[in-house]
Amino acid sequence: MSSARDYQTKPRPFELLLAQDEIARRIGELGQQITRDYQGRTPVLIGVLKGCVIFLADLMRAIKIPVEVEFISAESYRVGARQEEEIKLDRRFTNALRGRHVLIVEGVVDSGRTVITINQELAAVEPASVEVVTLIDKPASHRRKLDLKYVCFTLGNEFVIGFGLDNTQRYRNLPFIGRMLED
Ligand code: IMP
Numbered sequence: 099m100s101s102a103r104d105y106q107t108k109p110r111p112f113e114l115l116l117a118q119d120e121i122a123r124r125i126g127e128l129g130q131q132i133t134r135d136y137q138g139r140t141p142v143l144i145g146v147l148k149g150c151v152i153f154l155a156d157l158m159r160a161i162k163i164p165v166e167v168e169f170i171s172a173e174s175y176r177v178g179a180r181q182e183e184e185i186k187l188d189r190r191f192t193n194a195l196r197g198r199h200v201l202i203v204e205g206v207v208d209s210g211r212t213v214i215t216i217n218q219e220l221a222a223v224e225p226a227s228v229e230v231v232t233l234i235d236k237p238a239s240h241r242r243k244l245d246l247k248y249v250c251f252t253l254g255n256e257f258v259i260g261f262g263l264d265n266t267q268r269y270r271n272l273p274f275i276g277r278m279l280e281d
């Protein structure tokens with residue numbers, strides 16, 4: 099186990115929010131719940147890069163039934179002066195997912211636009227079911243009604259980093275979740 103103090107940066111622009119043991123305990127619980135819910139099936143976990151990486155690695159080992167793993171890369175970017183961000187997915191889903199039980203594995207659901215875009219793409223290949231698993235949910239930021247079945251932690255509007263989550267591509271390697279401090 100390492101502490102927030104181990105991270106070698108000065109100044110340290112974050113504070114500890116969720117410790118490693120607390121995260122591990124919640125992922126263990128979610129793994130048990132998914133194991134029960136998908137008994138007798140082989141779900142396909144689709145990790146949404148890059149924020150999913152550490153969460154997915156731990157979650158898949160906490161699930162005690164067979165699973166398959168796929169990845170999709172999602173990037174949001176602003177187009178010109180428009181307020182709305184476009185979500186760009188790096189590939190389209192194939193017919194291999196037709197009739198399968200799919201779990202979308204996210205690091206953080208904020209506005210919900212990424213998850214909604216992935217869901218719309220997935221619908222075209224007619225999976226048997228689609229549910230979302232997320233490490234962090236920020237319900238106050240959702241722009242549309244979302245049905246997230248498996249949530250590790252629910253937060254307010256704070257910006258968090260670590261355990262796969264970044265701030266301008268940094269801090270993904272922190273083994274805990276920290277809250278960015280105002281500068
Ligand atoms: P969405 O708004 O639900 O589509 O999420 C868009 C993306 O915003 C996420 O995939 C993250 O990359 C990023 N994001 C939102 N909130 C946070 C946060 O607290 N920490 C790190 N990334 C975040």
Ligand code: MG
Nearest residue numbers: 264265266267
């Ligand atoms: Mg990001």
